[in-house]
Amino acid sequence: MREQDYSGVLMSSRGVLTELLWAEKYRPKSLQEMVNQEDIVKRLQVFVKEKNMPHLLFAGPPGTGKTTAAHALAHDLYGEDYRLYMLELNASDERGIDVIRTKVKEFSRSKLPVGVPFKIVLLDEADNMTADAQQALRRLMEMYVDVTRFILIANYPSKIIEPIQSRCAVFRFTSLKREDVVARLKWICSHEKVVCDDKGLDAIYEVSGGDMRRAINILQASAALGEVNLSNVYKVVGLATPAEVRALLKTALFEGDFLKSRDTLRKLMVTYGLSGVDIVKQLHREIFSSEVPIPEEIRVEIADYLGEVQYRLVEGADDEIQLSALLAKLVLLGKTLRQQPPPARPSKR
Amino acid sequence: MSLAKKLPWVFKYRPRRIDELVNQEEAKRLFIEWLNSWFQGKPGKKAVLLYGPPGSGKNSLVEAAAKERGLELIEMNASDYRRSTDIERIAIVSSRGGSLKSDRGRIIVLDEVDGVSATADLGALESILNLIENTSHPVVLIANDPWDPKLRELRDACMMIEFKRLTKTDVKKVLRSICSSERLECEEEALSYIAEKAEGDLRSAINDLEAVGEGFGKVTLATVKALLRARDRDLNIFDVVRKIMISKYAWQAREASTQTDLAPDELIKWVHENLPRQALDPDDLWRAYEALSRADVYLSRIIRTGNWDLLSYAVDMMTAGVALSIKNEDYKYKWVKYSFPETIRLMVKTREARQVREDLARLIASHLKCSTSTVKSDVIPYLKVIFDNNPEYAAKLALGLNLSESMIRYLSESKGDTIVRQVERFRQEIRKTGTEGKPTSTIPESRPSSKRTEKKEVKSSRGLEDFFKKQL
Incomplete structure (x- = not known):
């Protein structure tokens, strides 16, 4: 749970001298404030009206309103103090089986307060949960369904195990227009x-x-x-976009300097705190940029290997070793490039 | 930066004269007597075998003697003379000379003779014996363990000189003098810790001191402990890694991994750190990294499935897989300086900054209801743009999000000071104009201010705990 210092000084502000992140400031609080995903919102409003709902799985790309919808639903069900009746967990930060066995279990089986139809457990980024944590979760969803409903949020519903999917009403959030x-x-x-x-x-x-x-x-x-x-x-x-991501390509592919590019990689991971997958994704954007003069067939070859690296990382492999292997691959792919002058930037057609 | 500064300390502080060598009085005496007998024309034995634990001064003694007497050193180590032809090449050099008056005297040094395998390096031992028989220059053999049965004939052909394991006091003495030469601030307990860990191996102790000194600028017990935890006890980890890289056969590389008590998930970091220094050819480097990344995949599968049977495959790939990937001999046997895994050092060095970053990510994640990793990749970069470019607006955000001073400085190195000062000015302004105490009422209703909800969240989180207590 969050702990913040709400000192009198700050609170006495008239709001002029303080500012928030707009992503928080302009987040819809209730379902009727939501301006998109109309079909989903309508169905959720039915749950509010009937004061009943099944377990829910919200799936879809990031930034399409899944988390907002879950909070808005709870808000409309319970009012301003909805967080009294909801346990929120972000599975990326607390993804182990221990959390399920302790925090989630304890909350799920606790008795219902008077006048409340059910409590809600909100598991954000649930596709980052380990397989055994998901198995444990599945049991809880069965055992305490009379007092607790689960809302699972995921980018990739396929990473949620089948038995959980089949116990949930699945809502597919689409990319915003x-x-x-x-x-x-x-x-x-x-x-x-x-x-x-x-x-x-x-x-x-x-x-x-x-x-x-x-x-x-x-x-x-x-x-x-x-x-x-x-x-x-x-x-x-x-x-x-950290300049270092492009520098990785430059030093490895065009200069063939492995040690230098590995130092850059470490800077990205340690100083910027980027995960291996973050770096893979940013590199993926870079290699198809017209500003980076790579022969077309090599773009494809790099993309293929990026996919392999990301798969290994998701499986649990080590960020630094896998990305270093990628850099070694870039140094090798660049060998022929370095023997001839880099091609001129393709002119726009 | 001068060249001398870049030299590894183990070289920079090699003794220049025999009497500078710490301890080993008996060995020194015997060696000088033997060397004198050569130049008086009547050596009792044409070769000596210096033996003793690593880092006890065997190489240093030979080098100091050569320097003192102006002799040319012709050195080879195990990886150079695996084949008998290599040794014959030295043999030619060593039998020549002497006849020319202008020719400087020479000493032939064969290091790591116990590393010569009787079966794999067929004929190598015989060639060494030939060399000793025909040489017209002093021959020095060096070994850690001379009692291997395969070395029996060599023992017979040599005068044996033993080096004792250096004491902790010996090691500390040298470390202290290096510290003062380098003007390095050193805690006495830190030096004790290094000396303790080194177990008489002065070379590894100096390497440790250098790694800590260069990494942190001073040597304290805390920094030493942070960096040296991974240190291997009975065999120098650098030697293990080197052995893995230069192995010619799969079994040699795999065997090397058994000579350290470093766990495979640690060992892989050491190989990873030093591999690119040894495998300079892009094809080799890629092949080796492919092997290493496979090893890493096996390790991750072990963690995920708990199937420890897979461990041997991980070890195969990080040892033999790497060794056999390095094919270009120009680089394979070249001696290069190895290093500590840089990431460990970086992590220690940046601990505070990372802590700030994590706290900041958690704080913002709770505001935006997303994970800390999303914050790090998708929010903090944009915040940095704001903080670097618009200090006044940044100060408002800092107040609204209740950021600490170190968080502000993390978000903008260049404008950190300006923003911190601005925040202070705003705070004073608020103090002047605002009403103390009951604050919420002053926030205009029309603004979608989250201050109110914030306050409720805190309350409700407390409520949740009460809720738990009641129900339990």
Whole structure:
């Protein structure tokens, strides 16, 4: 549970001198405030009306409103103090079987307070739970179903074991549409009295890939640079992508300097705290960038190996060793490139 | 940076004169007598076999003697003279010379003779015996363990000189003098700890001292303990790793892994650290890393499934798999300096910064209701943009999110000071204008401020605990 210092000083602010992350500030509190996923919202509102629901599995890409919908549902069921009746866990941070056996079990089997139809256990990023933790969870879902309902949230529902899936009503959240994202961003800008133009908002949609949380983060950072326009959005995205990721490609592939690239890798992991999978994903974006002059067939070869590395990492392999192997592969692939001058940047057709 | 600064300390602080060598008085006396007998023309035995535990001064004695007498050293170690042809090549050098007046005197040194395998390096031992018989220069053989039956004939052909295991006091004496030469701040207990761990191996003790000194700038008990926990006791871990890399046969590489009590998941880090220094050829490096990453995959499967039977495959791949991947002989047997796993050092060095980062990630994760890893990859980078570019706005966020000073500095190295000062100004302003005590009422209702909900969350979390207590 969170512990924060709410000193009198801070609380006495009139709100002018303090600011929050917009992703939190503008998060819908109740279902009716949600502006997308209309079909899902309608079905969830039925649960609220009937004060009953099955176990739920919310699946879909990041930033499409899964967590928001779960909180809004609980809010509408229990009112402002909904967190009294809900246990929230983020399985990425607490994914072991111990957490299921202790925290979750204890909460699930506790008796119902008067006037409450059931309690809710919210397991965010449940696809990061280990297989045995999922098995343990499945038992709890059966045993305490009369007093406790589970909401599981996952990017990849296939990583949730079959028996759990079959016990849940599955809700598939779809990627947000361009107009929905842009409209929401515009709305925020008008509340914040920030100047924005359509090109800038469009660009945010493009780079965020329909992930609302990321879109709002980019919006806020762009606004902090003055106004939300194309050049500020690109500036933010450029600054937020560690230059070291591209440096990895440069030193390994084009310079063939393995030791230097491994030092960069360590900096990314230790100083920036990026996980191996984060780095693999960012590299994946980089290798298809037109600004990186790699022969086309080598882009594909790198992508193939990135996929292998990510699979191994998800299986539990060591970030540093697997990514070092990737760097060794890049050094080897670059051998022929280094013997001839790098190709000129392809001109735009 | 001068060249001398970059030299590993074990080389930089090699004794230049025989009397600088710590302890080993008996060995020194015998060696000088033998060497003198050579130059007086009548050696009793043409070769000596210096033996004793690692890091007790065998190599140092030979080098100091050569320096003192102006002799040229012709050195080979086990990896160089695996084949009898290699030894014959030295034999030619050693039988030549002497006739030319201008020619400097020479000493032939064969290191690690106990590493010569009787079966694998067929003919090598015989060639050494030939060399001793025909040499016109002093021959020095060096071994840790001379009592291997296969070395019987060599023992007979040599004068045996024993080096004793150095005491802790000996080792500490040398460490202390290096510390003062390097102007390094050293705690006495730290030196004791290094000396204790080294168990008489001065070379490894100096390597440890250097690793800690260079990594942290000072040598305290805490830094030493952090870095040396992984240290191997009975065989120098550097030697184990070197053995793995230069092995010609699968069994040699696998055997090397048994000579350390380092667990496989530690050993793989050492191989990983030093592999790119030995495998410079891109093809070799890739093959070796493929083997190493397979080893890592097996280790992860062991963790996941609890099937310890898989361990031997992991070890196969990180030893033999690596050794046999390095094919380019130009690099394979080249002597290079090995290092401690850099990541361990980095982790120790950056502990505080990482703690700040984790606290920050947890704080923001609780605001945004997402995982800390999402915060690290998807939120903190954008916060950094804000903090680097708009200090005033950053200060408002810092107040709203209740960030600590170190978190602010983590988010912007360049503007950290400015933002911290700005936060302080805002705080004073709030103190002046705001009402003390009951604050919530002053927050305008229309703003979707989360201050209120925040407060409720805290309350409700307490409520949840009460809830638990009641129900239990």
